[in-house]
Amino acid sequence: MGKECVTIVINDIRNYKWFIITGLIAVLLTIPFWASNYTVSIFLLIFMYLALAQMWNLLAGYAGLVSLGQQMFIGLGGYTLAVLTELYRAPLWSSILIGGVISLIFALIISAPIFRMREAYFTIGTWLVAEALKIFFSNWGYVRYGQGFFITAAYQLTTTHMYYMAMVIGLGSVAVVYIILRSRLGLGLMAIRDNETAAESMGVEVFKAKLICFLIGAFVTSIAGSIFYLYQVFIQPYAAFGIDWTVAMVFIVIIGGIGTIEGPLAGVVIYVLLRQYLYNYAGISMLVLGLIAIVLIHVAPKGFIGTLQEKLGFEFLSPRRR
Amino acid sequence: MENVLIVENLTIAFGQLLAVNSLSIEVREGEILGIIGPNGSGKTTLLNGISGLYKPKSGSVIFKDIDITDFSPSRRCRLGIGRTYQVPRTFEKMTVYENVLVGGVYGASLSEKKARYKVYEILELTGLLHKKDLFAGSLALLDRKRLEVARALATNPQLLLLDEVAAGLTEAEVNEVLRIVKYIKESGVTIIWIEHILRTMMEAADRVLCIASGKKLICGNPKEVLAAEEVQEVYLGVEEG
Ligand SMILES: Nc1ncnc2c1ncn2[C@@H]1O[C@H](COP(=O)(O)OP(=O)(O)O)[C@@H](O)[C@H]1O
Numbered sequence A: 001m002g003k004e005c006v007t008i009v010i011n012d013i014r015n016y017k018w019f020i021i022t023g024l025i026a027v028l029l030t031i032p033f034w035a036s037n038y039t040v041s042i043f044l045l046i047f048m049y050l051a052l053a054q055m056w057n058l059l060a061g062y063a064g065l066v067s068l069g070q071q072m073f074i075g076l077g078g079y080t081l082a083v084l085t086e087l088y089r090a091p092l093w094s095s096i097l098i099g100g101v102i103s104l105i106f107a108l109i110i111s112a113p114i115f116r117m118r119e120a121y122f123t124i125g126t127w128l129v130a131e132a133l134k135i136f137f138s139n140w141g142y143v144r145y146g147q148g149f150f151i152t153a154a155y156q157l158t159t160t161h162m163y164y165m166a167m168v169i170g171l172g173s174v175a176v177v178y179i180i181l182r183s184r185l186g187l188g189l190m191a192i193r194d195n196e197t198a199a200e201s202m203g204v205e206v207f208k209a210k211l212i213c214f215l216i217g218a219f220v221t222s223i224a225g226s227i228f229y230l231y232q233v234f235i236q237p238y239a240a241f242g243i244d245w246t247v248a249m250v251f252i253v254i255i256g257g258i259g260t261i262e263g264p265l266a267g268v269v270i271y272v273l274l275r276q277y278l279y280n281y282a283g284i285s286m287l288v289l290g291l292i293a294i295v296l297i298h299v300a301p302k303g304f305i306g307t308l309q310e311k312l313g314f315e316f317l318s319p320r321r322r
Numbered sequence B: 001m002e003n004v005l006i007v008e009n010l011t012i013a014f015g016q017l018l019a020v021n022s023l024s025i026e027v028r029e030g031e032i033l034g035i036i037g038p039n040g041s042g043k044t045t046l047l048n049g050i051s052g053l054y055k056p057k058s059g060s061v062i063f064k065d066i067d068i069t070d071f072s073p074s075r076r077c078r079l080g081i082g083r084t085y086q087v088p089r090t091f092e093k094m095t096v097y098e099n100v101l102v103g104g105v106y107g108a109s110l111s112e113k114k115a116r117y118k119v120y121e122i123l124e125l126t127g128l129l130h131k132k133d134l135f136a137g138s139l140a141l142l143d144r145k146r147l148e149v150a151r152a153l154a155t156n157p158q159l160l161l162l163d164e165v166a167a168g169l170t171e172a173e174v175n176e177v178l179r180i181v182k183y184i185k186e187s188g189v190t191i192i193w194i195e196h197i198l199r200t201m202m203e204a205a206d207r208v209l210c211i212a213s214g215k216k217l218i219c220g221n222p223k224e225v226l227a228a229e230e231v232q233e234v235y236l237g238v239e240e241g
């Protein structure tokens, strides 16, 4: 009886999927008009971390690329924005976009050596590149060493502006992953996720698929990073190239459910809310987040959504083919 | 008849161990070449050398007059070499239909739309059609083996490498596999079939190659090979020892 009810509800949700999505987006669009500033800023953070987590999930959850160096693209995006607007008075939009392109080119350059490294070596390799950038930037006079920049061009933006920018990159990242997964590339990625060797021997060009994901990840992560620093107004190398960024992405994806589109959606809400509540306990907040992750990995290793999908056999944003 | 595949003095090493030791074979167009040999004799390793999973220490692999020794597994597949795995490596979180679709879209370079017909045909042939929307992870062994064959077929191979597709199955299931393999052969695909169960091989193979310790022992028509003294020796020696 109970199970039947669940099935009926699930079928309803499935039939009205696009209706529900449109409705949700409409509601999200109105939030700045009626919600408190605090609520708006929470949503803003959710959107920004959502973009970061979706990209990390694309890499780690599908392409088998466990990177601990995604902060390199956040730093590059943030710094390009800061340098172009502060030193050259360049327009905001083009600065953000150029940051994305620089990250993409940087990703392409480092991919040659770094893709030769396998598994744990790749993971450590990406982290080392990010650390090297951090040290380089804090010793580079042109970007004012470790002192950093105030991004004064951001003063003209209201929280509402910021909210919509974050919304575009957040929901945009979900759309990008969804479209990828429904495409030819996505079919190959799911095969790589499940068994890389078998995928390769069935004609999937594993290297090419991974590289495309790495580049897309670099671009979107960079844009999200720029938007974050537009919001924060102040950038310094130690934070911008810090591993905390990727730790957050890992946490969100693992607790939500790796290798699913919906996982990061659930994970990001949990993460941002938890962080807000733990804000006053700065010292132990990492500890609490870590504990939660460890407990969850033992109780439900597939994460929130992964476990739910297994129990109910339901995927909301399904990339399934028939 | 023309040779589809020529393996020349192939040697594949794991450290000191020469799992395949200067082995040469020729596979003729349209035939089923059976490969037998005791466990650990290098059958799977030879197949991995042909499909590109392992790089050889020396020797070469020539497919349709092209030297493919340095080609990636993915490229070899797109050229027309399909394979199955002894221990199934199906895509567990994808449906049966999607598993086969990967072969059609990537191995055979078809659009998803065009691959669809082919995939349905293959699912029908391999008896998986009614399970097409199940996750591969939920299948029993026989169905996994069927799926291995179905996926490989979808890549549109000219040469199909089968690694112990009948092992671990019941008598009836083995006959089912035999039917499928014969059908594939009829459609013009050349097949290399590794099998431990001799009877199955006898019924289908045109020629049989027996290897031991990575070396060719004897190659010829099935009856001859099975009757050969050296074959009896390695098999009985290992099996009953
Ligand atoms: N990846 C590997 N690493 C090390 N040794 C291996 C590997 N694969 C196979 N071998 C060894 O090579 C030999 C041949 O193995 P295999 O080709 O699997 O035999 P068969 O398929 O005939 O049973 C065995 O001794 C096995 O232990």
Ligand SMILES: [Mg+2]
Binding pocket: B043, B044, B045, B086
């Ligand atoms: Mg074997």
